[in-house]
């Protein structure tokens with residue numbers, strides 16, 4: 469057994485662990501990084517990157533079928549599903565060097581390709597190495613949750629961990645779960661030529677504003693995706709190459725099944741009891757400072773049991789680096805964290821939804837709205853389906869929800885405004901290039917001020933007075 473002493477031992481080389489490792493080592497800390505499986509974690513290998521690459525392939529196919537309004541005769545694309553998967557893997561390979569063992573060893577980090585397991589409150593064992601560290605970071609992420617639906621163990625099903633390796637196009641893909649994974653994969657597959665049924669136990673895209681989710685769902689249904697809500701999967705069976713899912717809304721039969729019903733945090737291998745780290749089903753129990761019940765052990769990213777996004781894992785890394793390296797107090801917030809679902813149209817959120825803002829702020833809340841159909845660039849592009857809502861309290865945005873083209877890009881301006889406590893006037897005062905979809909953000913801000921300027925008797929009286937006295 470080899471023994472190592474280090475400043476920081478990071479368990480998991482995904483989005484969160486790699487960000488801590490890169491930052492801490494480049495600022496002078498001695499770092500050991502453990503990874504039991506693939507460098508880059510879920511996002512690079514089984515999550516964000518492959519899903520967005522498949523969505524991009526599907527977008528190309530869709531464009532070929534939908535050119536008529538632009539004077540481009542539609543053609544039915546010949547989709548080579550396996551070649552689309554080649555594209556997915558090429559994208560992963562292109563990005564992989566950024567997350568590679570070699571790059572992190574280049575920072576002076578000791579990268580050990582083994583799963584880590586606590587053997588005491590200050591020691592982790594990884595293979596035949598024991599690492600004693602002043603601080604540990606649990607960045608072990610999450611994996612697909614497979615609920616114990618009767619029959620599930622007897623059928624062939626896919627998860628995000630193997631769907632990107634499937635090379636024959638599903639004739640009819642059944643997807644259990646209408647969250648972001650389910651809906652992104654549903655649209656990618658229908659555009660690549662599969663029939664698709666989404667079986668959702670509650671409401672599809674249920675974590676977003678229902679009015680905006682409805683805009684996206686209507687478009688997805690118009691593309692031919694069958695979305696069955698209130699249909700909890702209760703039994704699954706397979707006969708030959710046909711899989712049937714039984715729900716209170718009826719039975720649905722298809723050729724392939726994708727499970728997209730949420731995530732299970734990776735804590736099984738950690739032996740957290742030995743370290744005195746409390747955890748629950750959602751993840752490691754942490755405070756705002758991301759410290760666990762053992763104050764020398766932090767948890768970040770999916771493992772920390774909150775929002776599960778790559779940019780949150782990266783944000784957590786920044787929060788704990790401040791605390792670990794400089795001993796400064798540092799807390800993670802959630803009120804300024806955006807997210808986006810990359811369907812077409814996209815769906816994005818930051819801060820409070822309208823319902824949350826009403827509950828929290830009551831009569832103090834103003835909600836301003838602006839439709840994509842009034843934006844010149846959206847009209848030119850034929851992307852007029854969409855809506856922005858901004859929730860405003862005392863002149864400052866407390867939330868923004870966007871459904872529409874490039875919503876994921878557009879939400880950035882509101883994320884900046886909320887993160888920096890900016891006023892609506894900061895958005896209204898910004899001059900944006902014409903014609904851009906981004907002008908929708910500015911029009912939403914103007915919609916906040918317009919009634920105050922245009923419907924005000926006082927403003928009218930002042931203008932009339934000034935006009936009389938001005939030379």
Ligand SMILES: Cc1cc2nc3c(=O)[nH]c(=O)nc-3n(C[C@H](O)[C@H](O)[C@H](O)COP(=O)(O)OP(=O)(O)OC[C@H]3O[C@@H](n4cnc5c(N)ncnc54)[C@H](O)[C@@H]3O)c2cc1C
Nearest residue numbers: 480482483484504509510515583584609769770776777778
């Ligand atoms: C299909 C899909 C699409 C997604 N799309 C997006 C998106 O578009 N945008 C977005 O922001 N988020 C997206 N996500 C979520 C995103 O992938 C995760 O939030 C992010 O990867 C979490 O980072 P992490 O560092 O916490 O964990 P991970 O990236 O999962 O990394 C954890 C690492 O720890 C390793 N590990 C686990 N246990 C141990 C152990 N005991 N010892 C050593 N190593 C261990 C694992 O092998 C893994 O490599 C998507 C997820 C999925 C599944």
Ligand SMILES: NC(=O)c1ccc[n+]([C@@H]2O[C@H](COP(=O)([O-])OP(=O)(O)OC[C@H]3O[C@@H](n4cnc5c(N)ncnc54)[C@H](O)[C@@H]3O)[C@@H](O)[C@H]2O)c1
Nearest residue numbers: 645646647648649668669670700701728729730776808809
């Ligand atoms: N664009 C992005 O940023 C992006 C994309 C994909 C995933 N992610 C991350 O990954 C996480 C997991 O995504 P997800 O879509 O798997 O989870 P999710 O929890 O968001 O959605 C799962 C859905 O499955 C439904 N469900 C659960 N059990 C069911 C059953 N037995 N029958 C029918 N429906 C059932 C739930 O009601 C829910 O709507 C997301 O919350 C997000 O944090 C992000």
